[in-house]
Amino acid sequence: MKEQMKMLVELQKLDAEIFDRKKILEEVPVRIKELENGLEAKSTHLKSLEEDLKKLKVSQKQREMDLETKEQGIKKHQGQLHQIKTNKEYAALEKEIASLKADNSLLEEEIINLLDQSDEMQKAVSGEKKVLEDENKKSVEEKKKIEAEKNKSEAELNNLNAKRLEFAKNIDQGILPKYERILHNKAGHAVVSIAGNACGGCNMSLPPQVINEVKLRASLIFCENCARILHAE
Numbered sequence: 001m002k003e004q005m006k007m008l009v010e011l012q013k014l015d016a017e018i019f020d021r022k023k024i025l026e027e028v029p030v031r032i033k034e035l036e037n038g039l040e041a042k043s044t045h046l047k048s049l050e051e052d053l054k055k056l057k058v059s060q061k062q063r064e065m066d067l068e069t070k071e072q073g074i075k076k077h078q079g080q081l082h083q084i085k086t087n088k089e090y091a092a093l094e095k096e097i098a099s100l101k102a103d104n105s106l107l108e109e110e111i112i113n114l115l116d117q118s119d120e121m122q123k124a125v126s127g128e129k130k131v132l133e134d135e136n137k138k139s140v141e142e143k144k145k146i147e148a149e150k151n152k153s154e155a156e157l158n159n160l161n162a163k164r165l166e167f168a169k170n171i172d173q174g175i176l177p178k179y180e181r182i183l184h185n186k187a188g189h190a191v192v193s194i195a196g197n198a199c200g201g202c203n204m205s206l207p208p209q210v211i212n213e214v215k216l217r218a219s220l221i222f223c224e225n226c227a228r229i230l231h232a233e
Helices: 004-085 088-169 176-185 208-216
Strands: 189-197 229-231
Touching: 004 088, 004 176, 004 189, 004 229, 176 229, 208 229
Parallel strands: 189 229
Antiparallel strands: none
């Protein structure tokens, strides 16, 4: 049993490495998705800014058309002043011209305000385009890095699996299934060392008798709390 326990400890080291490589590979699509989501969020933000800029320019264009229409109205009315014969009609037309000029004054203020907003929005759009461009470049480089890590981990995993397959043949076939069942249930950690007077897996305190039995290595001793196989250095 002492020899079997030594081999279980070595097998656990192999399995810990195997689980580490598997975890790296499982995280690959998650990491890539995070990169893509980040780019998508920035792209969506840029599109929103561009849409806002477009709306500002449409509003500005509409105000400019309204201003032009009223300017033409003023010129028309000013031409009509020379044709009017009564003071009442003259006063009414002057009042209309004054009203159009007042409207124009407001329109001009609105146009200036919209121009300022458009300038600020254009700066924001240009800034976001630069950010998105930089992020795209970083994303491409990061994906290359992730792909390289993936290839390396796959190669290491294949080697570790081959090594494990050979090594596991030396483990007693009455012990191996128990070990592998715990390994699966405990995320790659079936054998744990005693740390002080506690289980190295769950930190539960162990009775002195259990610790002594583990040190004797006469049989497999399991933690009563987490069911892992206990090992004494």
